Amino acid sequence: ELIISSDYLQSENVAVLTRTALVTHNVVYxxxxxxxxxxxxxxxxxxxxxxxxxxxxxxxxxxxxxMELLAKNVGLEEASDLFSVELESLIKEMKEDYENWTRxxxxxxxxxxxxxxxxxxxxxxxxxxxxxxxxNINHDKxxxxxxxxxxxxxxxxxxxxxxxxxIFYTEIVIKLILLPCTEWRPGMPIxxxxxxxxxxxxxxxxxxxxxxxxxxxxxxxxxxxLKSSLDDDWAHDLRFACVVLINKIMEFFGTGLDREGFxxxxxxxxxxxxxxxxxxRIETCKAFxxxx
Numbered sequence: 001e002l003i004i005s006s007d008y009l010q011s012e013n014v015a016v017l018t019r020t021a022l023v024t025h026n027v028v029y030x031x032x033x034x035x036x037x038x039x040x041x042x043x044x045x046x047x048x049x050x051x052x053x054x055x056x057x058x059x060x061x062x063x064x065x066x067m068e069l070l071a072k073n074v075g076l077e078e079a080s081d082l083f084s085v086e087l088e089s090l091i092k093e094m095k096e097d098y099e100n101w102t103r104x105x106x107x108x109x110x111x112x113x114x115x116x117x118x119x120x121x122x123x124x125x126x127x128x129x130x131x132x133x134x135x136n137i138n139h140d141k142x143x144x145x146x147x148x149x150x151x152x153x154x155x156x157x158x159x160x161x162x163x164x165x166x167i168f169y170t171e172i173v174i175k176l177i178l179l180p181c182t183e184w185r186p187g188m189p190i191x192x193x194x195x196x197x198x199x200x201x202x203x204x205x206x207x208x209x210x211x212x213x214x215x216x217x218x219x220x221x222x223x224x225x226l227k228s229s230l231d232d233d234w235a236h237d238l239r240f241a242c243v244v245l246i247n248k249i250m251e252f253f254g255t256g257l258d259r260e261g262f263x264x265x266x267x268x269x270x271x272x273x274x275x276x277x278x279x280x281r282i283e284t285c286k287a288f289x290x291x292x
Contacts, residue, residue, distance in 0.1 A: 004042065009049045010106060014056070021050050021059055025066040028073060036073035043070055044086050045110075052109035083114060084121035090114055091125050091132075098132045103142035112152055122156075123165045130169065134176045139185055143193060146181070150196040153177060157203045170210040174201070174218060184228040191235045198229065198241040205248035212256055219249070223264040230268050236277045243272055243280060247287040265291070 051063040067079040181197035272284040
């Protein structure tokens with residue numbers, strides 16, 4: 001009760017957080033199976049918040065070992081089982097206030113760690129997870145929060161055991177999360193957000209996580225959204241990523257890309273042959289190899 005009711009878990013002082021982690025470890029060790037089981041949820045939440053704290057990066061292994069100990073004390077084989085068991089109740093709790101998260105909200109770090117560690121258990125709560133991510137990549141949210149949400153999407157796209165579920169929801173991921181993040185907004189330093197969203201689209205193409213007929217429908221909107229990124233005078237790495245993405249799209253379609261699709265892509269590639277960066281011109285030539 002003292003740990004939960006105080007501001008220990010919200011502290012930015014590494015020494016306070018380290019000692020809180022040590023006390024929690026000792027409590028879990030001393031309590032054993034009999035006392036840990038009825039307090040499983042609260043002990044897990046404490047450890048989850050400690051484990052997700054950026055200030056405790058150096059103590060992550062210690063917190064993980066305590067998580068393993070808690071799992072064994074409550075009758076589970078390993079910590080990943082604990083994440084799976086607790087996922088439902090924590091997602092429900094987060095849905096009460098996720099709309100108000102900021103870059104300093106501890107809940108958003110907890111959410112990130114929870115989703116990453118829950119493995120295939122996330123499949124049962126996929127819609128809720130996407131809803132939370134979509135809300136927190138809005139243009140009015142902090143850049144750090146938006147970037148971390150896109151980083152989480154990239155992590156999920158690379159999990160082979162989730163690919164079957166992702167393919168079913170790919171259109172939603174592209175239309176509600178990734179494409180809105182490619183948009184240019186005046187007066188907003190969001191270059192890294194736009195680049196991160198393009199990289200996620202590249203990963204999505206590389207993993208074949210969309211059906212060709214669905215991508216065919218989305219292609220005009222995708223090219224339209226990418227035009228401002230391809231023409232961005234300041235972010236050469238963003239232009240490069242966009243050329244790579246177009247290359248991946250053409251490779252994905254192969255000879256199945258229709259005339260209209262080629263007509264969308266051709267003028268945008270042509271502009272990049274006049275790019276100020278040698279690397280982008282070379283990458284554009286590689287794209288033209290695929291094009292022809």
